[in-house]
Amino acid sequence: MSLLPAGSKLVLYTDGLVEVAQKSSRGVLFKEIIKEKMLRLRDLSPRKFVEGLMQELILFRQGEDFDDDICLICIDVV
16 A cells, blocks of 8 residues: 555655755745645656756756755656
């Protein structure tokens, strides 16, 4: 028996993802908008989900330079 229902996504990530600050405004963190971004991408395959979330992060950061390492794993529950 699975604790997560079929069709769910399990998303694992390091603190580097949520602690990314917007370049133009150091007061805004990606963790403030991550739920909205994940919900918008939820119907994609795990690979496309990760790619899409990373693209959102790059747009948010206004570049690909990050202060910390980022690890992001997405698994579809079947």
